[in-house]
Amino acid sequence: MRTSSTIRTGRTVKRTTRAAATLAAAALTLSLTACGGDDNGGGDNGDKGGGNKAPASSVTLPKLDGESLEVAAVWTGTEQKNFKQVLSEFEKRTGAKVTFVPAQDPIINFLGSKIAGGAPPDVAMLPQPGAIKQAVDKGWAKPLGAEATKELGENYSPGWQDIGKVGGKQYGVYYKAANKSLIWYNAKVFENAGAAEPKTWDELLNTAQMVYDSGVTPFSVGGADGWTLTDWFENVYLSQAGPEKYDQLAQHEIKWTDPSVKEALTTLAEIWGKKDFVAGGASGALQTEFPASVTQTFTGGDQPKAGMVYEGDFAQVNIGETKAKIGTDAKVFPFPAVGDTAPVVSGGDAAVILKDSKAAQALATWLASPDAAAIQAKLGGFLSPNKSIDSSVYPNEVQKKIADALIAAGDDFRFDMSDQAPQAFGGTPGKGEWKTLQDFLKNPKDVAGAQAKLEADAAAAYGG
Numbered sequence: 507m508r509t510s511s512t513i514r515t516g517r518t519v520k521r522t523t524r525a526a527a528t529l530a531a532a533a534l535t536l537s538l539t540a541c542g543g544d545d546n547g548g549g550d551n552g553d554k555g556g557g558n559k560a561p562a563s564s565v566t567l568p569k570l571d572g573e574s575l576e577v578a579a580v581w582t583g584t585e586q587k588n589f590k591q592v593l594s595e596f597e598k599r600t601g602a603k604v605t606f607v608p609a610q611d612p613i614i615n616f617l618g619s620k621i622a623g624g625a626p627p628d629v630a631m632l633p634q635p636g637a638i639k640q641a642v643d644k645g646w647a648k649p650l651g652a653e654a655t656k657e658l659g660e661n662y663s664p665g666w667q668d669i670g671k672v673g674g675k676q677y678g679v680y681y682k683a684a685n686k687s688l689i690w691y692n693a694k695v696f697e698n699a700g701a702a703e704p705k706t707w708d709e710l711l712n713t714a715q716m717v718y719d720s721g722v723t724p725f726s727v728g729g730a731d732g733w734t735l736t737d738w739f740e741n742v743y744l745s746q747a748g749p750e751k752y753d754q755l756a757q758h759e760i761k762w763t764d765p766s767v768k769e770a771l772t773t774l775a776e777i778w779g780k781k782d783f784v785a786g787g788a789s790g791a792l793q794t795e796f797p798a799s800v801t802q803t804f805t806g807g808d809q810p811k812a813g814m815v816y817e818g819d820f821a822q823v824n825i826g827e828t829k830a831k832i833g834t835d836a837k838v839f840p841f842p843a844v845g846d847t848a849p850v851v852s853g854g855d856a857a858v859i860l861k862d863s864k865a866a867q868a869l870a871t872w873l874a875s876p877d878a879a880a881i882q883a884k885l886g887g888f889l890s891p892n893k894s895i896d897s898s899v900y901p902n903e904v905q906k907k908i909a910d911a912l913i914a915a916g917d918d919f920r921f922d923m924s925d926q927a928p929q930a931f932g933g934t935p936g937k938g939e940w941k942t943l944q945d946f947l948k949n950p951k952d953v954a955g956a957q958a959k960l961e962a963d964a965a966a967a968y969g970g
Contacts, residue, residue, distance in 0.1 A: 564894075565657060565875035571601035573865040578607040578617065579631035579855070583797075584823050588885040595881055596872045602865050612934050614640055617860070621646060628861040629869055632678065634925035634933050635669050638858055642672040648862040650676045650870055657874040661894040665917030670856050678856030681873045682882075683891040684818040685908050686737050686851040686922060687841040690825070692803055693834065695722050695813035703839040707742075710842045711776060714783055717813040724783045726812030728799030729791035729947050732940025736924040736932065738816060739943060740851050743770040744920055745844035756923045758968040762960035771946065771953045773844060779950035785812040788948045800824035804836050816841070818853070819908045823887030833904045850915060853922035854891065883909070931967035938963045 581589055586606065593604040607627050609616045614637050620626045626646070632638050641647040650658070655676050658667055662680070670678030689710075696702075696713075699720035704710040714724035728734045744752045747766040754760045755767070781787040785802065786794065794802075800821045802811040805828050815821065822832055830836040840848050857873045859866045872878050879890035884899045893913050900906040912919075924932030924939055931938035939960060946956040 563877065565872060565877050567596075567600050567868050567872060568864060569601055570865045570868060573600075573602040573863075575602055575604045575629065575865050575869060576607050576627040577604060577629045577631070577857075577869070578609045578613070578620070578627035580609045580611050580613050580633070581631070582608065584826070584887065585820075588882050588888065591885065592873075592878050592881045595878070596869060599872075600865075600868060602868075604869070612929050613637065614929050617641070617646065618644075621860075626860045628859065628863065628866045630858050630860055631681070631855045632858050633853070633855045634927075634929065635678075635856075635921065636926060636928050636932065638670065638678045638856060639672050640929060641858055641860070642677055646860050647672075647677045648859040648866075650679070650859065651867040654679065654867055654870040654874055657871045661874060661876060661892045663891070663893060663916050665919075666854075666891045669854075669921055678858050679870050679874045680854045680856045680891050681879070682855040683889045683912060684820055684853040684922075685889060685912055686818040686853055687741055687849050688818060688821075688838050688908070689814055689816045689841060690800070690803065690821055690836055690838045691814045692722075692810055692812075692830075693837045694808060695720070695810065696837075698722075698808065699813070703837075704842050705848075706842050707745075707773065707776075707844040714777065714814075718782060722809065722813045723785045723811060724813050725777060726785045726794070726799045726803045726815040727778075727791040727947070728794050728796035728815075728817070729788070729944060730793055730795045732935060732944050733924065733933075734796055734799070734817060735943035735947060736939055737818070737851070737922070738774060739770060740920075740923045741816075741841045741849040742773050742844050743767070743923075744849040744851060745841075745847060746770055746773060748845065749920060752920055752923065756920075756926045758927075758964055762964055763957045767957055767960070768953055771950075771956055774946075775950035775953070778947050788950075791947060792944060797824045797827075801828050804828040804830035819889045819905065820887050822905060826886060832902050838904060838908075850919040851922060852891075852912070852919045853925055927964070928967040931964050938967060 577593065579589065590606055593606065596602065597604055613630065613632060617626065617630055632641065638647065658676065658679055666680050667676065670676055670680055695717060699716045701713045701716045704713045717724040746769060751766050777783050784791050796817065800815050800817065801824055803815040804810065804825055825832055825836045842848060857870050859870055876892050876894040879892045879895045880899045882888045883890055883895060884901055886901045886905065889909055889912060891912065897906050897909050900909055934940065942956055942959045942963065
């Protein structure tokens with residue numbers, strides 16, 4: 507587990523000014539509002555919008571005939587299927603055999619059992635900087651070699667490199683990113699309600715009331731997955747409290763009993779505490795997993811279970827499982843400004859080597875290349891922080907604009923706060939922040955109780 511002192515070593519992307527965050531948010535807003543209504547369908551169609559381009563060959567890989575590798579990740583369904591295509595291309599180029607190992611959340615616990623049994627995977631995709639730090643502290647993770655580090659340096663901004671470092675050494679390749687400051691909405695519902703895309707929190711509340719008055723519940727919340735609730739909190743907190751406070755709370759330099767946390771929870775309760783605004787009420791939301799929270803927003807014709815769902819760009823994978831066309835039936839707007847500026851929150855998954863070998867290093871090099879990213883980008887539901895990728899490979903205009911905005915933001919964003927925290931606090935189902943925010947969704951009046959529990963759990967996890 508990290509202590510508050512070790513968190514300061516490269517765990518937060520370069521500190522930015524409020525003005526820089528404003529520019530990043532503005533870039534995102536312009537990009538999304540520029541998207542037309544004739545986009546090329548859902549995120550599961552890789553043959554549209556430039557997705558028919560063959561993989562480029564910009565990276566040199568060694569011949570690895572006879573070598574075998576195991577790659578562990580928590581990805582399931584379409585996400586796993588698409589990643590396997592990236593691994594398949596690596597096999598074609600090198601001659602190695604790669605096996606995908608399905609992992610359970612939290613992946614650190616899964617890896618611990620594998621390592622204890624003497625059978626760790628060669629590479630693991632870790633979804634939190636805290637998990638990378640933990641893997642390094644336990645002696646599991648191996649530093650990237652010269653080739654992988656070179657590829658990373660050529661294709662990634664300093665901020666995305668830094669969050670994969672521990673103690674100044676490069677351990678992680680952030681292969682996959684997420685823009686977590688988006689709200690997706692059912693265009694037909696908005697049309698029927700006479701609603702427009704909101705730019706501020708107050709406008710969002712007014713829009714929600716219009717949707718409700720039209721006969722549709724405003725929000726779908728995947729409360730069964732606690733991480734969705736941490737994402738809600740982080741967007742409100744970053745916009746309302748500002749980037750400096752966000753960094754301090756992420757590092758536990760201020761307590762969760764701070765007045766800024768009270769203000770953010772009180773703001774969240776303006777939606778979570780109004781049962782008519784949440785599909786199924788709190789009890790229904792707590793039984794709704796993230797994929798269902800998305801699909802139920804875009805099924806049911808004129809009477810879906812909800813008109814809006816908050817989550818990142820990856821929601822496109824789930825929208826693709828419905829008949830809704832992204833950009834036409836399913837549209838998106840940036841998370842509204844709660845304070846002075848709209849938030850820009852990102853997350854990601856990093857490849858980390860657990861068994862050092864020529865083949866494992868080659869796979870890390872491959873995942874740092876634009877070649878690998880382009881394969882999964884064209885399949886949809888995927889966002890790459892790799893600045894060398896040609897954004898025309900994304901399968902629809904909405905996804906392309908989201909990707910362009912992420913790259914244009916450079917280092918001017920904040921990484922998911924719960925992902926920066928020790929796993930016990932920010933990344934474990936049924937515990938820590940996930941559990942407390944689920945309890946708060948159930949009882950949004952108990953702001954003080956939620957703060958006290960969050961601080962107690964954070965103090966234990968951060969070491970005081």
